Amino acid sequence: MLPFILKRVFQSLLVLIITGAIAFSMFTFVGDPIDNMLGQERTMEDVERLRAQLGLDQPIPVQYVKFLGEAVQGNFGVSYRQGREVSEIIKERAPATLELAALSAVFAIVVGIALGVFTAIRRDGFVANFIMSSSLIGVSLPTFLIGILLIYLFSVELGWLPSFGRGEVVRVGWWSTGFLTETGLKALILPSITLGLYQMTLIMRLVRSEMLEVLRQDYIRFARARGLSERVINFRHALKNTMVPVITVIGLQLGAIIAFAIITETVFQWPGLGLLFINAIQFVDIPVMAAYLMMISVMFVVINLLVDILYAFIDPRLRVSAK
Amino acid sequence: MTEPVLSIRDLTVEIPTRHGLFKPVQNVTYDIRPGEIRGVVGESGAGKSMTGNAVIGLLDDPARIASGEIWLKGRRIDNLGVEEQRAIRGGEIGMIFQDPLTSLNPLFTIGEQLVETIQLHLKVSGKEAKERALALLDRVSIPDPKTRFDQYPHQFSGGMRQRVVIALALCSEPSVIVADEPTTALDVSIQAQVLDLIKELARETQVGVILVTHDMGVIADTTEQVTVMYNGQVVENGSTDQVLSAPKHEYTKSLIAAVPRPQVKLHRFPQVSYGGRETTFKIEDLARNWAKTEPSKSGKLLEVEGITKKFLEKSAILPSWRTYFTAVDEVTFDIKDGEVFGLVGESGSGKSTVARMIGTLLDVDGGRIRFDGEEVTAMTPAQIAGYRRQIQMIFQDPFSSLNPRMKVESIVAEPLRHHKLLPVDQISGRVQELLDRVGLTRAAAAKYPHEFSGGQRQRISIARALATQPRFLICDEPTSALDVSIQAQILNILKDLQEHLGLTMLFISHDLPVVRQMCDRVGVMKQGQLIEVQETETLFADPRQDYTKKLLELMPRLAQLSG
Numbered sequence: 001m002l003p004f005i006l007k008r009v010f011q012s013l014l015v016l017i018i019t020g021a022i023a024f025s026m027f028t029f030v031g032d033p034i035d036n037m038l039g040q041e042r043t044m045e046d047v048e049r050l051r052a053q054l055g056l057d058q059p060i061p062v063q064y065v066k067f068l069g070e071a072v073q074g075n076f077g078v079s080y081r082q083g084r085e086v087s088e089i090i091k092e093r094a095p096a097t098l099e100l101a102a103l104s105a106v107f108a109i110v111v112g113i114a115l116g117v118f119t120a121i122r123r124d125g126f127v128a129n130f131i132m133s134s135s136l137i138g139v140s141l142p143t144f145l146i147g148i149l150l151i152y153l154f155s156v157e158l159g160w161l162p163s164f165g166r167g168e169v170v171r172v173g174w175w176s177t178g179f180l181t182e183t184g185l186k187a188l189i190l191p192s193i194t195l196g197l198y199q200m201t202l203i204m205r206l207v208r209s210e211m212l213e214v215l216r217q218d219y220i221r222f223a224r225a226r227g228l229s230e231r232v233i234n235f236r237h238a239l240k241n242t243m244v245p246v247i248t249v250i251g252l253q254l255g256a257i258i259a260f261a262i263i264t265e266t267v268f269q270w271p272g273l274g275l276l277f278i279n280a281i282q283f284v285d286i287p288v289m290a291a292y293l294m295m296i297s298v299m300f301v302v303i304n305l306l307v308d309i310l311y312a313f314i315d316p317r318l319r320v321s322a323k
Numbered sequence: 324m325t326e327p328v329l330s331i332r333d334l335t336v337e338i339p340t341r342h343g344l345f346k347p348v349q350n351v352t353y354d355i356r357p358g359e360i361r362g363v364v365g366e367s368g369a370g371k372s373m374t375g376n377a378v379i380g381l382l383d384d385p386a387r388i389a390s391g392e393i394w395l396k397g398r399r400i401d402n403l404g405v406e407e408q409r410a411i412r413g414g415e416i417g418m419i420f421q422d423p424l425t426s427l428n429p430l431f432t433i434g435e436q437l438v439e440t441i442q443l444h445l446k447v448s449g450k451e452a453k454e455r456a457l458a459l460l461d462r463v464s465i466p467d468p469k470t471r472f473d474q475y476p477h478q479f480s481g482g483m484r485q486r487v488v489i490a491l492a493l494c495s496e497p498s499v500i501v502a503d504e505p506t507t508a509l510d511v512s513i514q515a516q517v518l519d520l521i522k523e524l525a526r527e528t529q530v531g532v533i534l535v536t537h538d539m540g541v542i543a544d545t546t547e548q549v550t551v552m553y554n555g556q557v558v559e560n561g562s563t564d565q566v567l568s569a570p571k572h573e574y575t576k577s578l579i580a581a582v583p584r585p586q587v588k589l590h591r592f593p594q595v596s597y598g599g600r601e602t603t604f605k606i607e608d609l610a611r612n613w614a615k616t617e618p619s620k621s622g623k624l625l626e627v628e629g630i631t632k633k634f635l636e637k638s639a640i641l642p643s644w645r646t647y648f649t650a651v652d653e654v655t656f657d658i659k660d661g662e663v664f665g666l667v668g669e670s671g672s673g674k675s676t677v678a679r680m681i682g683t684l685l686d687v688d689g690g691r692i693r694f695d696g697e698e699v700t701a702m703t704p705a706q707i708a709g710y711r712r713q714i715q716m717i718f719q720d721p722f723s724s725l726n727p728r729m730k731v732e733s734i735v736a737e738p739l740r741h742h743k744l745l746p747v748d749q750i751s752g753r754v755q756e757l758l759d760r761v762g763l764t765r766a767a768a769a770k771y772p773h774e775f776s777g778g779q780r781q782r783i784s785i786a787r788a789l790a791t792q793p794r795f796l797i798c799d800e801p802t803s804a805l806d807v808s809i810q811a812q813i814l815n816i817l818k819d820l821q822e823h824l825g826l827t828m829l830f831i832s833h834d835l836p837v838v839r840q841m842c843d844r845v846g847v848m849k850q851g852q853l854i855e856v857q858e859t860e861t862l863f864a865d866p867r868q869d870y871t872k873k874l875l876e877l878m879p880r881l882a883q884l885s886g
Contacts, residue, residue, distance in 0.1 A: 218425035225379055225420070226440045226491060227413025240430045316475040317429060 008308050012301040017068070019297040023290040024067045028060070076291035081283045086291045089276065095175045096166055097265070097272030101258045103188055104196030108257070109250060112200040116207025117242075121234055123212065132208075138201030143260065147194040147267035154190060162187045164269040195264040199253045206249055211242045244315050251307030255300040327354035327394075328531045329378070329416075329499045334391035334401075336373055336382065346389070347373045349555045353548075355499060355531035360522065362546035362563065363535045364578075366806040367777070370555040371535045375501040377401070378533070379416050380408035396498060414444045417492030417530075421504035423484035427476040433460075433487050434472035437494065444495035459490040463520060481670070482513035489520065496528070503535045510669045511833055511877045518545045537806050539582045540878075543567055551575045581807050583836035591818065592811035592840060618660050619695040624795060624827045625681065626657040629690035632676050650676045652851040653690065658795075663821055663828040665842030665859065667835060667874070672848040674831045678797045681829065682716050683707055694795070712742045715788035719800035721780035725772040731758070731783055732768035738790040757786040761816060778809030785816060796820070797829045802837065814841060835878045839863055847871050 034047055034056070051057050055066060070076070076086040115135075119128040138146075155163035167183030169176040178184030214220065215238055223233050262274035269275070273292060280288035336348035348370040355361050363371045376382050378393055380400075393401040395415055400408070412418070420426040428436060437456035441447065447455070453472075460468035463486040476484060485505065492500050502521065506514040522545060525532050534546055542549055542563060549566045551559040551574065558572040570576045580593045631654075633647040651673040658664040666674045679685040681692060683699065692699040699710055715738070718724040725734055735754045739745050745753055751768075758767055761782040772780055781801060788796060798817065802810040814837065820826050832838050838845055838859070845862050847855040847870065855868045866872045 218420060218422060219428045221381070222418070222420055222426040222488070222491075223428065224381060225412055225418035226494070227409050227411070227443060228439070229409065229443075232439075237428050237431070241428065244430075315430065316432075317477045 004312070005305075005309060008305050012305055015301055016294075016297060020068055020071060020294060021064065023071075023293045024064050026286050026290055026293075027067075071294055076294070077287040079280075079285055079288050081280070081285045081288075086287045089288065090273065090291060090295065091174060092176075093271065093273050093276050095177060096270060097258065097261050097274060099178060100188065100191055100195060100264070100270060100272060101254075101261055103192040104199070104257050105254050107192055108196040108199035108203055108253070112203030113207050113246075115200075116204040117211060117234070117239065119204070120208045120211035120215065123208075131204075135201040135204060138197045139205075143194060143198060143263045144267050146197055147190070147264060150190050150194055151267070161190050163190075166271060191264050191268045191270055194267070195257060195261060198260075199257060202253065203246065203250060206246055207242060210245055211238060214238045214241045217241075240314070244311070247310055247314065248307055251303050251310075252300075255296075255303050258299060259296055325356050326397075328357050328396055329355045329533075330392075330394040331374065331378065332392045332394070334374065334377060334393065335389045336370070336377055336386055337389040338386045344389075347386070347555050348377065350391070351552070351555075351557050353550045353557065353560060355533060357498070357529040357531055358525050359548060360525050360532040360534055360546045362542040362549040363533060363552060364537065364539065364542050364549060365552035366537060366808055369552040371537075371552050372503050374552075375418075375503050375533060375535050378499075379412050379418055379501055381412070381418075410444075413440060413492075413497075414495045415498055417494070417497040417500040419485075419488050419492050419500060419502040419505045422508045423481055423488050424508070426488055427484060429476055432473050432475055433479070437472075437487075437491060440491055440494040455494075456490075459493055460487070462493070463487070463490045465490075481509055482517060485509060485513075485517050486520065489517075489524070493524070493528075493530075497530060499531045499533065501533045501535070504537070505534070506541060507536070507538065511835075511874065512669060514541070515544075515877050521545065539567075539579065539807065551578070578807065581811050583811075583834075583840050592814045621696055622659055623657045624660050624662075624695055625829075626693040627655060627677075627681065627690070628693070629653045629655050630677070630680055630687050630692060631689035632673070632680060632685060633688050649851050651680070654848075654851075654853045655690075656846055656853060656856055658827055658829065661821070661825045661827055662844065663830050663842045665838040665845040666829065666831045666848060667833060667838055667845060668848035669833065669874075671850075673851040674848050675799055677848075678716070678799050678829060678831055682714060682797055683711060684716075708742070712738075712744075712791045713793050714795040714797060715791060715793040716797045716799065717781070717784050717788050717801045720804055721777050721784060722772075722804075724784055725780055727772055729771075730768065731763075731770055731772065731775075734772070734783060735768075735786045735790055738787060742791055744791060753790070754786075757789055758783075760789075761786045762812075776809075777805050778812060781805065781809075781813050782816070785813075785820075789820070793826070795827045795829070797831075799831045800833070801830075803832065803834060810837070817841070835863075835875065847874070 034050055034054075055063060058066075074087045078084065079086050079089060082089060115131055119131055122128040151163045154161045162183070165187060166178045167185075167187035168181040169178050169184055170180040171177075178188055215234075220233060220238060223237050228237070258273075261270075261272060262277055264270065265272045265274035266278055273295075276288065277292045279285070280292070331351055331353050334348060334351045335346060338345045338347060347368075351370070351374050353361065353363075363374065365371050373382070373386070376386075377388055380403075382388070388401055391401070392399055395411065400411055403411070427433065431439075434453070434456060437459065438449065438452045441452040441455050442449070445452070445455075457468045457472060460471060465471055465483060465486055471479075476487070479487060489505075500521075505521070506517050509517060518541065521532060521534070524530060534541070536542060546563045549559075549561065549563045550557055551566065551570075551572065553574045559566055559570065559575045566575060567579065570579055577593075583592060630651060631649065632651040633649050636646045636648040654673070654677055656664070666677065668674050676685065680687050681699075687700050690700075694710055694713070697706070697710070699707070702710060729737075732751070732754050735757055736750050739750050739753060754768060755765055758765065763779065763782055763786070767775070767779075767783075772783065775783065784801075796817075801817070802813050805813060817828070817830075818841065821828055830838065830841050832841075842859050845857060845859050846853050847862075847868065849870050855862070855866070855871050857867070862871065863875065866875055
C-alpha cells in the first residue's frame with residue numbers, strides 16, 4: 001500500500017511541476033509585466049530598475065525555481081488590477097466557490113446514485129424510462145442555458161428565489177458562509193442545481209449501466225440462490241461492486257465541478273473564484289490567472305490521489321495481501 | 324427404498340419468443356432420495372441447467388414453468404409465492420455453480436458471506452452464526468478456518484473457493500443441493516477432491532444431490548442414478564451402472580461412444596452421431612490452395628532450450644527487495660516436423676506460459692527458442708513479424724478470444740490484412756474459403772461472434788489461425804470449454820489439419836484421454852518444470868515419475884462404459 005501511495009504522490013508532484021511551468025510561462029508569453037505595471041510615461045531607467053527589482057533580468061530557469069519556491073508558500077505576487085496580494089484575494093473568494101461546489105457535489109452524488117440505482121432495478125418501468133429520457137436534457141443542455149431557464153422560472157416568474165449573489169453571509173474567522181442565513185441558503189439553491197445537474201445525470205447514467213452489468217454477474221445469481229432478499233442483493237452486494245468504477249468518475253467530476261463553476265458563477269454573479277478568474281482574463285491580470293491555474297491543478301491532483309487510495313480501501317483485491 | 328426428498332413430475336419450461344413458444348425442458352420427470360447423488364447429463368442446451376433452475380425457482384425471465392409439478396418433502400413448491408420460494412432457496416435447497424471464481428462477491432470476506440446466509444435462514448445471533456460458519460469451513464476441509472474466515476475470495480485458489488461455495492450451500496442444512504457443473508472449471512486433481520467432498524457430504528448428511536454435468540467421467544465416478552437429457556427431454560433414466568454399461572437409447576449410446584477412452588488410441592474421435600449433426604467438413608479441399616509446407620532444415624521445427632519465465636510477485640523500489648515467482652523453470656524440449664507435442668499438467672504448472680513465450684506474447688527471461696534453426700529470442704522486430712506469421716495460436720475460451728464488436732469476416736481477415744498476405748480484392752474470397760473448410764456456412768462471415776455457439780466460435784478461431792498458412796499451431800486447451808460431441812468435431816478438424824497440411828502442433832491440455840488421442844509425444848509439467856517427456860504410448864503405459872503416475876490415476880476411469 002505504501003509504495004503505491006508514494007508512487008502516486010511522486011507522479012502528482014511531476015504533474016504539478018509541469019502545470020507550474022505553464023502557469024509561469026504565462027508571465028513571459030502573455031505580454032510583458034513591465035509594460036503592464038508601468039504606465040505610458042516611463043523612462044528607460046524606470047524599466048531597468050523594476051526589471052532588476054522583480055528579478056526579471058535573471059535567466060528563465062532561475063526565475064522558474066524562484067516562482068515555484070514562492071508558489072509553494074502560497075505567494076503568487078500582487079494582482080495587477082487590484083494591487084493586493086493574490087493569496088489574500090483568493091482567500092476572500094474561496095469560501096463562496098467551495099460552498100457552492102460542495103453543495104452541488106452532494107446534490108450530484110446523492111441524487112445521481114439514488115436515481116441510477118432506481119433506474120437499474122426498475123429498468124423497464126415507466127418511471128425509470130421517463131427519468132432516463134429526461135436525463136438527456138441534463139446532459140445535452142449547456143450550463144448557462146439551464147441557469148438562465150432556472151432564473152427565469154424561479155426568480156422572474158415565481159419570485160421564490162434570488163437570481164444573483166450570495167445573500168447575507170456570516171463570517172466565521174476568515175471564512176464567510178452562506179449556510180447560516182435564510183437568504184444565504186436560498187441563494188445557494190439555484191446555482192448548486194445548475195452546477196450539479198450535468199454531473200448528476202452523468203453519475204446517474206454511469207451508476208445505472210454499471211449496476212446492470214453487476215446484476216448480471218454470477219455472484220448476484222449465487223446470492224439469489226442463497227435465498228437473500230432482493231433488497232440485500234441490490235443495496236449490499238450489487239451497490240458496493242457498482243461503486244468501484246463509479247468512484248473514479250465521481251472524483252474527476254468533483255474537480256470538474258470546481259473548474260466549471262466559472263460559467264455558473266458568471267450567470268449568477270456569484271462572488272467566487274470563477275468570477276474572479278473571468279475578470280482576471282478580461283483584464284489580463286496574470287498573477288491571478290496563474291494562481292487560479294495552480295490552485296485548480298493542485299485540487300485535481302489531490303482529488304485523484306484520494307480516489308486512488310479510496311479505491312484500494314473499497315476493493316480488497318488492490319490491497320497488498322499480508323502473507 | 325426411502326421416500327424421495329425431491330420429485331420432479333412432467334416438468335415443462337417454456338420461453339415465449341418471436342417465433343412462438345420455445346420449450347427448453349419438456350415433460351421431465353425424476354426423483355432424488357436422501358443421500359443419493361443423481362447425475363443429469365447431456366450437451367449444452369439440453370435443458371439440464373434449466374431444470375435445476377426451475378427447481379430452485381430461479382428461472383430467468385421470460386422463461387416460466389408451463390406445466391408439471393415439483394414436490395419437496397411432500398410439499399408442492401413450484402406454485403409458491405415469491406417470498407416462500409426465496410425461503411426455500413438457500414434454506415431447503417442449496418445451489419453450487421460452475422465457476423467458483425465468479426460465484427463469490429469479491430468485495431466481501433467469505434466470513435461475511437457465510438454469516439449473512441446463516442443468519443438469514445437460521446435466525447441465530449451473530450456469535451452463533453460465526454461459530455457455525457467456522458464449523459462449516461472446517462467441515463469442507465478448509466485448513467485454518469479462523470484465518471480464512473476474514474479473507475476475501477481472491478485470496479483463495481479455485482478449488483478452495485468451490486469448497487467455500489459448498490459451505491455456503493450447506494449453511495442451513497438443506498435437504499437437496501443442486502450442483503450445476505461444480506467441477507468443470509477445476510483441475511483434474513482438484514476435481515477429484517471436490518467430488519469426494521460432495522460424495523462424503525451426501526453420505527453423512529443424507530442430503531440429496533442433483534449433479535448437472537456434461538462430463539461422463541464425473542458421472543461414472545460420482546453418481547448412483549443418472550438422467551440423460553437430449554433436446555429438452557429425458558431420454559434415459561436409471562442407475563449409473565446400468566445406463567453406462569447397457570444404454571437403451573440411441574443418443575445415450577452415441578454419447579458414451581464419443582467419450583475419449585484413456586485405454587486405447589483411435590485414429591479419429593468418434594462423434595455423437597445421433598440427431599444427424601455430422602459436420603460437412605471437406606478435408607480434401609484444405610490441401611488444395613495450400614502452399615506446400617517446407618520441411619525444416621534440421622528436422623526439428625521448434626527447439627526450446629532452458630527457457631525460464633519469472634513474474635514479479637512483490638514490487639519494490641529497490642531491485643533487491645523485489646521477489647519473483649518462477650512460472651517456468653529451465654524447460655527444454657523440441658518438436659519435430661509434423662509432430663503433435665502434448666503438454667500436460669495442473670493449472671499453474673506453467674503450460675500456458677510456455678506457449679505464450681513460444682508465441683512471443685511474453686518475453687523470455689532466460690534460455691533460447693529456435694524455430695527452423697533461427698533463434699527467435701535474437702530476432703529483429705521485422706523477423707519476429709515473419710515468425711509470427713508462421714505460428715498461430717488457438718485459445719481456450721472461444722468467447723473471449725474473438726472481438727465481440729468485429730464481424731466474423733473481419734476477424735478471419737485480420738491476419739491477412741496485418742501481414743499483407745493477399746491483395747485487398749482477394750481477401751474476401753479467401754475468408755469464405757477458410758470458413759467453408761472449417762464447416763461454417765458462407766452466411767457466417769456477415770455475423771458477429773455472439774450469434775454462434777461455443778463450438779462454432781472455436782471453428783472461427785481455427786479459421787483465423789489458418790489464414791496465414793502457418794507451419795506451427797499452438798493450441799492452448801482448445802476444447803476444455805466445449806461439450807463432448809463438439810470437442811470431438813474440433814479435435815477431428817485439428818487432426819485432419821495436421822495430417823493433410825503437415826502442420827506441427829503444440830497441444831496443451833489437462834484432459835489426459837484427449838492428449839492420448841491427439842499427441843505423438845507428451846511432456847509433463849509440474850510447478851514450472853518439465854519433469855518427463857515420453858512417446859505418448861510409453862507415457863500412458865509406463866510412466867516414470869511419481870507425479871505422472873498420480874495424474875494418470877486421477878484420470879476418470881470409464882471401465883464400466885460400454886464399447
